[in-house]
Amino acid sequence: MSGAKEIRTKISSIKNTQKITKAMEMVAASKMRKAQDSMQATRPYADKIRNVISHLAHAHPEYHHPYLAERNIKRVGLVIISTDRGLCGGLNINMFKKAITNMQQWAADGIEIDLTLIGAKSNAFFKRLGGNVVSTATHLGDAPSINDLIGTIKVMLDAYEEGRIDRLYLSYNEFVNTMTQRPQLEQLIPIHGHKEKELETHWDYIYEPDSKPVMNALMIRYIESLVYQGVVENLACEQSARMVAMKSASDNAGELIDELQLAYNKARQAAITQEISEIVGGAAAV
Amino acid sequence: MAMTMHVDIVSAEKAIFSGTVTMLFAPAEMGEVGIAPRHAPLLTWLKPGEVRVQTKEGDQRSYFVSGGILEVQPHTVTVLADTAIRARDLDEAAAVEAKERAEHMLADKQADIDYAKVQAELAQSVAQLRAIQKLREKAKQ
Numbered sequence: 001m002s003g004a005k006e007i008r009t010k011i012s013s014i015k016n017t018q019k020i021t022k023a024m025e026m027v028a029a030s031k032m033r034k035a036q037d038s039m040q041a042t043r044p045y046a047d048k049i050r051n052v053i054s055h056l057a058h059a060h061p062e063y064h065h066p067y068l069a070e071r072n073i074k075r076v077g078l079v080i081i082s083t084d085r086g087l088c089g090g091l092n093i094n095m096f097k098k099a100i101t102n103m104q105q106w107a108a109d110g111i112e113i114d115l116t117l118i119g120a121k122s123n124a125f126f127k128r129l130g131g132n133v134v135s136t137a138t139h140l141g142d143a144p145s146i147n148d149l150i151g152t153i154k155v156m157l158d159a160y161e162e163g164r165i166d167r168l169y170l171s172y173n174e175f176v177n178t179m180t181q182r183p184q185l186e187q188l189i190p191i192h193g194h195k196e197k198e199l200e201t202h203w204d205y206i207y208e209p210d211s212k213p214v215m216n217a218l219m220i221r222y223i224e225s226l227v228y229q230g231v232v233e234n235l236a237c238e239q240s241a242r243m244v245a246m247k248s249a250s251d252n253a254g255e256l257i258d259e260l261q262l263a264y265n266k267a268r269q270a271a272i273t274q275e276i277s278e279i280v281g282g283a284a285a286v
Numbered sequence: 287m288a289m290t291m292h293v294d295i296v297s298a299e300k301a302i303f304s305g306t307v308t309m310l311f312a313p314a315e316m317g318e319v320g321i322a323p324r325h326a327p328l329l330t331w332l333k334p335g336e337v338r339v340q341t342k343e344g345d346q347r348s349y350f351v352s353g354g355i356l357e358v359q360p361h362t363v364t365v366l367a368d369t370a371i372r373a374r375d376l377d378e379a380a381a382v383e384a385k386e387r388a389e390h391m392l393a394d395k396q397a398d399i400d401y402a403k404v405q406a407e408l409a410q411s412v413a414q415l416r417a418i419q420k421l422r423e424k425a426k427q
Binding site: 038041042044045046048049051052055056116117123127133134135136137138145146147150151152154155158203204205206207208209211213214217218221224225228 | 330380385
């Protein structure tokens with residue numbers, strides 16, 4: 001019976017694991033809904049700022065902002081957004097892979113790289129890999145606040161304004177749907193993508209107090225909101241990836257339990273058969 | 287009919303107000319401004335304070351903003367509200383903190399490498415155990 005007993009303990013231990021993964025799955029599912037809602041909630045701000053910036057491009061102000069000008073690339077900044085915790089499938093690794101492919105390309109072109117890391121996982125990863133890390137932010141929690149990001153991003157923005165970096169990129173996971181998350185690498189600065197339509201009438205804003213500081217504040221907020229949006233989107237990705245990973249772990253545990261149950265039944269049957277044949281044998285001998 | 291304009295008050299974290307109003311008051315950098323429909327295009331900073339709107343139906347609503355940017359177009363007004371108190375010194379301090387975190391993280395190499403090493407060793411011994419188990423099973427059959 002010893003074999004059967006071993007299998008029984010194994011089954012109960014797998015059942016415990018399954019309980020944990022099931023619980024994690026359900027927690028992730030409810031957090032995912034919240035994260036998706038907050039992802040939707042961040043959209044209007046970035047959309048509005050984008051509108052204002054494209055208005056500005058139309059209005060031809062006398063002051064041209066450095067965030068709109070292309071420069072020769074000698075050094076780039078890369079903001080990498082990862083999760084704080086693991087157990088979310090290949091989410092972080094897939095994104096790191098994409099980032100590293102780009103980094104290798106830059107390195108081959110003789111471009112140096114500065115890193116800003118958001119999330120504990122990217123910190124651990126790039127600590128081992130190496131790289132010039134200029135600022136980090138970790139443990140933003142389930143409801144990240146833009147407050148925690150201001151300083152982290154400012155390091156990169158300052159570097160751009162002082163000419164230490166010539167481009168700024170953002171790497172994060174795009175939330176396609178619950179099953180699919182796509183690693184993304186986007187260019188933040190110089191800002192591009194707004195179409196310049198010809199205006200019928202020429203107009204400009206009244207700037208108060210002056211165009212320069214107002215535009216500066218606007219641009220900084222725009223970049224911050226993009227990074228914040230990335231953080232929130234990555235959070236939704238994390239929760240849905242964790243939900244899927246935990247679901248497949250629970251399913252695997254279920255399969256394992258079924259198999260072990262079968263093995264257990266066989267072992268038990270074998271033990272009973274053996275006992276009976278021993279008794280019959282003993283009776284025959286008498 | 288009174289003239290109206292569309293107003294959006296949004297912060298980076300959520301949309302706060304969106305609707306049709308007849309008048310908007312905001313604490314601009316150079317003093318409190320009142321914006322009526324068909325105002326000339328204006329772009330200005332907001333100081334921390336109260337943004338009031340008078341809705342089409344005639345009720346007043348007010349929202350507190352801790353700063354931000356006000357954009358005025360003849361028929362649309364956008365308030366990009368800050369959720370944080372912003373000041374040059376505060377931002378600077380936050381940036382220094384973020385830099386320090388990075389330096390601290392890089393300096394703290396020892397602990398993590400040991401952890402990684404232990405993890406690798408553990409994975410190795412687990413693999414060995416599994417191999418031994420398989421060999422035993424084969425020997426039994």
